[in-house]
Amino acid sequence: MAWIVKNSAEMTIERREEPYLDDQMKKELEAEVLPRFPTRQAATLPVLHAIQEKHNWLPYQALEETADFLGLKPSDVLDTATFYEEFFLQPKGRYLIQVCQSISCELRNHDALLEGISRKLGIQPGQTTTDGKFTLMTVECLGSCGTAPCALVQGRLHEDVRFEDFEKALDSLPHEDGRPDTPASERA
Amino acid sequence: MALQEPVLTQRIPTPPFGDPADRKLIRHEQYVASGGYAALRKAMEHEPKEIIETVKISELRGRGGAGFPAGLKWSFLPPQDGEPRYLAINADESEPGTFKDRLLIDFDPHLLLEGIAICMHACQLDTAYIYIRGEYHHQAKVLEQAIAEAYDNKIFGPGTIMGKVNDRDPRCFVHRGAGAYICGEETGLLESLEGKRGWPRIKPPFPAVAGAFGRPTIINNVETLAAVVPIIMRGPDWFKSMGVKRPEGAPPTAPASYGPKLYGVSGHVNRPGVYEEELGIRLGDLIENYCGGMLNGKKFKAAVPGGISMGVLGTDQYDAVLDFEVGRKYACLGLGTAGVIVMDEDTDMVAMARNIARFFSHESCGQCTPCREGSGWIYKTLCRIEQGDGTTRDLDMLLELAGSMGAMPGTTICGLADGTNWAVRTILNKFWDEFESRVAKSSSVALPVLTH
Structure with missing residues (x-):
């Protein structure tokens, strides 16, 4: 959460030529999202969501571009981005x-699920596999208590899962880049 | 007493009126074919003030946790001044044990949209933002699609059946959060909507006067707005035929518990899920008649009445009546969201307390010191007790720590810390023996200085 602060004074920002928030995205956001709100700052969350959806995480350069786009100070965007758990400021x-x-x-034995995944992937919660395919996280309530235990895989909810089924679901995900091609509407 | 017909779950098959396997998303066409948007048309025949009055008479209380009378909230709005006024719909359902709004959004999103439209007309609000939690990816898509259908069918946008609202075309948008429980607190939600971190605001001013973007804003829960639709359609008297009446001799200002309610049951029961019943169902009936009894025939030990911030009901409170009076009668905080979590006899209450404390410690926004620091220490202390290294003194310290944090003791801005406070204290008080026996076995030497 926001109060876990890091030393940012000596931070170096990796930069690249190509912007993360490109002109096409800006055009779409300008047309679709910004008219919804009386202030430009209010579009911070939607803009960050859009960038993260495209690039899978939020590099600092992207936060600067967001600030520039919305007429804010980079620190304002950093302030917001660091507060929310779903915004990743490191690659995942x-x-x-x-x-x-x-x-x-926990009552419905999520331990077995978590341990199984952890063992299968060889990582602890909070870590990413060496091939960069999976990041494992533990999160608080996903709003699926009636069908516990549950887990989200890249936004897709798996309910009432046993590890054996979940393992199969993980195995079926393609290795190469590209969207998982499993719309959220098709639940496990 | 039992619900005669499904109300909020009219189009969502739910036992005993239907089979959950038959549930499917209700699109606009099917919604209208089954009587949808008739309440909105009916509402349009009345003056906004009359709608507010109807909701007031129905004594509909907010379904988001606090139970504040919805009609009263609506009447706090200042007169129109030509500037924009907002409606924020709280779909940031993040309290462990709560998954009722998800059901409504998953299958019957137009019921929510109709409620939104009625509220916009009644309160003369021109823009609605549905603030939905980031984890509800699928639900956000369902709502986007339903809103698009609503625009196409002239519910929102230019030239709608609502005409101009507050001299503007009524608009409705989905706004996705990004994983922060505190954004379910109404002013935290507004801050997040404005693109800032979700730090709750000091009240007053209340959102009805100065809310989103400094303008008058109404914030309602999904289920509250969904309940407005049948109230408009069938009248407040019908609504008040369900639920628990005010006790004899109580003043008319004393709030009663009328209407149907969605109960989300999870934990150690055979058929967990969301069930609709009149307010005031007995916990035992809910477990036995709806959920198929306790899992594996085990005995009942404890239950959370409505989301973990409400505390727990003890083993001897199996007969607790789940209405808005539950807090006063059974020494817990209240009905909350009616997300009931049932625990059987084998449940380790120390582990439960630890889990709950971790949630509040993790989700504390960090603004107020008692909550930020207190919840962390409570979690660490409970971890230590669970591992068998606790001392008797720890138990007293937990009670003291928990009791000192929250908006009710007056040490924090919002009610998140009250959740920690009540959850920890009620578990400790109602299962004191269990905690005591755990620390009695401890081998650690009680040196106060080295407590942490």
């Missing part, structure tokens, strides 16, 4: 696995 794996660890899932 191709597929993000979020396992719910809240009370209903």
Whole structure:
């Protein structure tokens, strides 16, 4: 959360020529999102979501571009981006696995699920596999308490999961780059 | 007492009226074919003030946790001044144990949109933002699609059946959060909507006077707005035929618990899920009649009445009546969101307390010191007790720590810390023996200086 601060004074920002927030995205956001709000700052979350959806994480350069686009100070955008758990300021794996660890899932044995995934992928929660395919995270309640235990894989909800089924679902994800091609509407 | 017909779940098959396997997304066409948007048309025949009055008479209380009378909230708005006024719909359902709004959004999004439209007309609000939690990816898409259908069918946008609202074309948008429980607190939600970190604001001013972008704003829960639709259609008297009446002799200002409610049951029951019942169902009936009894025939040990911030009901409170009075009667905080979490006899209450404390510690926004620091220390202390290194003194310290944090003791801005406070204290008080026996076995020497 926001109060876990890091020394940013000596931070170096890696830069690249090509902008993360490109002109096409800007055009779309300008037409679709910005008219919704009376202030430009209000579009911060939608803009960050859009960048993260495209690039899978939020590099500092992207935050600067967002600030520039919305007429804010980079620190304002950093302030917002660091507060929310779903914004990744470090690269994450191709597929993000979020396992719910809240009370209903604990009652329904989420431990077995988490341990199974951890063992299979050889990583602890918070880590990314060396091939960059998976990042494992534990998160608080995913709003699926009636069908616990549950986990999200790149935005797709798996309910009432046993590790054996979940393992198959993970194995079926393509290795190469490209979207998982599994629309969120098709639930496991 | 039992619900005669499904109300909010009219189009969502739910036992005992239908089979959950038959659930499917209701599109605009099917929604209209089954009587949808009739309440909005009916509302349009009335003056905005009359709609507010109807909702007031129905005594609909907010379904988001606090139970504040919705009609009263609507009446706090200042007179129109020609500038924009907003509606924020709280779909940031993040409280562990709560998954009822998701059901409505998953299958019957137009019910919510109709409620939104009625509220916009009644309160003369021109723009609605549905603030949905970031983790609800699928639900955000469902809502986007439903809103697009609503625009196409002249519910929102230019030239709608609502005409001009507050001299503007009514608009409705989905706004996705990004994983922060605190954004379910109404002013935290507004801050997040404005593109800032979700730090709750000091009140007053209340959002009805100065909310989103400094303008008058109404914030309602998804289920509250969904409940407005049948109230408009069938009248407040019908609505008040369900639920629990005010006790004899109570003043008319004392809030009662009328209407149907979605109960989301999870944990150690055979058929967990969301069930609709009148307010005031007995916990035991909910478990036995709807959820198929306790899992594996085990005995009941404890239950959370409505999202973990409400505390727990003890083993002897199996007969608790789940209405808005539950807090006063059974020594917990209240009904909350009616997300009931049932625990069986084998449940380790120390582990439960640890899980709950971790949630609040993790989700504290960090603004107020008692909550930020207190929840962390409570979590660490409970971890230590769970590992068998706790001391008797720790238990007293937990009670003291928990009791000192929250908006009710007056040490924090919002109610998140009250959740920590009540959850930890009720578990400790109601299962004191369990905690005591755990620390009695401890081998650690109680040196106060080295407590942490």
